[in-house]
Amino acid sequence: MDVLSDVITVMRTGRPVAARVAWEAPWAQRFAPVPGASGFQVVLEGTCWLLRDHAEPVALRAGDVVFLPDGRGHVLADSPTTPPAGEACDPNAPGFAADHPVPADPTTVTVCGAYEPADVHPLLRDLPDTVLVSGPEPRAAATLLAAELEHPRPGSDALVPALLDTLLLYLLRAWFSGREHTTGWAAALTDPVVGTALHHMHRDPAHPWTVAALAAASGLSRAPFAKRFTALVGQPPIAYLTWWRMTTAARLLRDTDAPLAAIAGRVGYTSEFAFAAAFKRAHGAAPGRYRRLGSGT
Incomplete structure (x- = not known):
C-alpha cells in the first residue's frame, strides 16, 4: 500500500459527512x-467567494475544490460585500442540507462537508491552511458525489463515503503534483530514498526494521539516510515507524474483532505486553480499553 492511500485509510476512520446546497443571490x-x-467546499455550478479572517477574498468558480485541513471557520458568499445572515452552520449537524431548501432559481451550487478523523496523518499537517485545486478528476468525483447526495438510492450510504475518499485523494494528488516541493511530506513522497523507506514501512510495518535496514533498502548509508529522512518527514525513521504501527493498531482495534495478540503481531510486536505498553504511550489508553471506548461499551 502506498503512503497516499494510507492517508485516506487514516482519514476513513472518522465520519465523513457532506451536503449538496443550492444558493440564490x-x-x-x-x-x-x-x-x-x-473541511471542504466544492463549487459545482456558478461562482462564489471564499472569505477567511485575516486573508484576502478568494474567487471560486465551478470545478474548484477548497480543502481546509484544520477545519477553520470561513464564509462562502456571492460577493465579498454580502454580509452573512444568521448563525454559523455546521455541516456535521443532522439535517444540515434540509435546513437549506432548494431555491427556485439557484445561482450557485456547492457541496460542503467535513472529515472527523480519529487520527491525522502528518502529511495533512504539512498542508497550508487553505488548499485550492481544480481539474477534471476532482470535478468528476464531486459531480458523482453531488448526484448521490441529491438523489439517494440503494447503496448511497456506502457510495458517499467512498466518493468522499476519492475526492480527497484526487485533491491531494493535484496539490502535491501541481507545484515544486523541496521540503516536507510532498518532497518525501517523491524523494527516491525517503519515499522508498516510507513504502517499506507502510507495506510491512510488522518487519523488524532498524535504521540500518531501512537505509540499506533505500540505497543509502545509515547516517545520511537518517538525516535525510528526519529533514523531510519531520521525525526520525523509527519514531515515524512507531507512530504508523500504533495508528495501524488503533484502526484494527476499532474496525476488527482480531485478538490483541494478533494485532500486536501485525504491527511488529512479539510480546502482547510490550505492544500494550507502546499503545498506551501513544493513545493514552490500553488497547482493550481503547477498543471498548470505540465501541461505546
Whole structure:
C-alpha cells in the first residue's frame, strides 16, 4: 500500500459527512469551525467567494475544490460585500442540507462537508491552511458525489463515503503534483530514498526494521539516510515507524474483532505486553480499553 492511500485509510476512520446546497443571490453563509476535523467546499455550478479572517477574498468558480485541513471557520458568499445572515452552520449537524431548501432559481451550487478523523496523518499537517485545486478528476468525483447526495438510492450510504475518499485523494494528488516541493511530506513522497523507506514501512510495518535496514533498502548509508529522512518527514525513521504501527493498531482495534495478540503481531510486536505498553504511550489508553471506548461499551 502506498503512503497516499494510507492517508485516506487514516482519514476513513472518522465520519465523513457532506451536503449538496443550492444558493440564490444575494447570499452569504458562515461555516463554524470544526475542531479536529478537515473541511471542504466544492463549487459545482456558478461562482462564489471564499472569505477567511485575516486573508484576502478568494474567487471560486465551478470545478474548484477548497480543502481546509484544520477545519477553520470561513464564509462562502456571492460577493465579498454580502454580509452573512444568521448563525454559523455546521455541516456535521443532522439535517444540515434540509435546513437549506432548494431555491427556485439557484445561482450557485456547492457541496460542503467535513472529515472527523480519529487520527491525522502528518502529511495533512504539512498542508497550508487553505488548499485550492481544480481539474477534471476532482470535478468528476464531486459531480458523482453531488448526484448521490441529491438523489439517494440503494447503496448511497456506502457510495458517499467512498466518493468522499476519492475526492480527497484526487485533491491531494493535484496539490502535491501541481507545484515544486523541496521540503516536507510532498518532497518525501517523491524523494527516491525517503519515499522508498516510507513504502517499506507502510507495506510491512510488522518487519523488524532498524535504521540500518531501512537505509540499506533505500540505497543509502545509515547516517545520511537518517538525516535525510528526519529533514523531510519531520521525525526520525523509527519514531515515524512507531507512530504508523500504533495508528495501524488503533484502526484494527476499532474496525476488527482480531485478538490483541494478533494485532500486536501485525504491527511488529512479539510480546502482547510490550505492544500494550507502546499503545498506551501513544493513545493514552490500553488497547482493550481503547477498543471498548470505540465501541461505546
